[in-house]
Amino acid sequence: MGVVNVTPDSFSDGGAFEDEVAAIAHARRLVSEGAAIVDVGGESTRPGADPVPAPQELARVLPVIEGVADLKLPVQISVDTMKLAVAEAAIDAGATYVNDVSAFRYEPELASLVAERGTDCCLMHMLGEPRTMQDDPRYDDVVDDVKAFLHVRLKAATDAGIAEERIQLDPGIGFGKTLEHNLELLRRLDELTTLGRPIVIGTSRKSFLGRLTGRDVTERVHATVATNVIAFERGARVFRVHDVAATADALTVTAATFARWPPIPTRTTTTTT
Ligand code: HH2
Helix, strand or coil: CEEEECCCCCCCCCCCCCCHHHHHHHHHHHHHCCCCEEEEECCCCCCCCCCCCHHHHHHHHHHHHHHHHHHCCCCEEEEECCCHHHHHHHHHCCCCEEEECCCCCCCCHHHHHHHHHCCEEEEECCCCCCCCCCCCCCCCCHHHHHHHHHHHHHHHHHHCCCCHHHEEEECCCCCCCCHHHHHHHHHCHHHHHHHCCCEEECCCCCHHHHHHHCCCHHHCHHHHHHHHHHHHHCCEEEECECCHHHHHHHHHHHHHHHHCCCCCCCCCCCCCC
């Protein structure tokens, strides 16, 4: 899943793709690098971010979703939103995946929309809300607590009529979690796979990687790749990243090693070693 943030204030790429032409070109590049899903977002959820009113969020994402849909790329278009009005217009414009970091708690009617329209969705764990979520987050056991939350939200989604096979689950790395919480979730990610749905993981460029490596947000590609390799080995199957090329290569090797997929190497190179 490649990230296309159409925002002025996203934590790692804010302002880079505010112009719709640049955002559409970026989506095309991410697909050429191996993305199977492009996730278009118009509201930053970084710690301390201010909420964006629906009309403004819509004005940001809609032209980009329309533009990417017009390209008819072999890719699924996702809208990263908590808002019913934004998701509805995005689906009308060609989105077939709703990535809701509130797991349908912000606007519960969004679950009914996803059910009616038959789109895929991602339900993510977040402790609190973006403005305050990093203020001393606490858990009894972070993995058990996140798992219990995802179980409840999965049930709420199926109760709203969403087919279970349309639902993916995400522990929400960095959303109300300390460095230790994030690492514990990665280390024990396999415990979430027993929920029976594909696990999505979003570590890309996040601040816990900066705390570990001392690197600035633009220099966290290697650390991001490491976390995604770990996550694959622990059972994750959707990887939300800004740096698709590096992650796709690493996951190709990881998948061939741990999942024996694809069964036969399919690429040729110019060297023999
Ligand atoms: N992380 C971010 C946004 N959306 N969605 C899912 N499912 N999982 C995540 O981990 C996740 C997400 C935050 O990253 P980014 O979009 O790069 O930043 P910002 O929220 O500042 O736009």
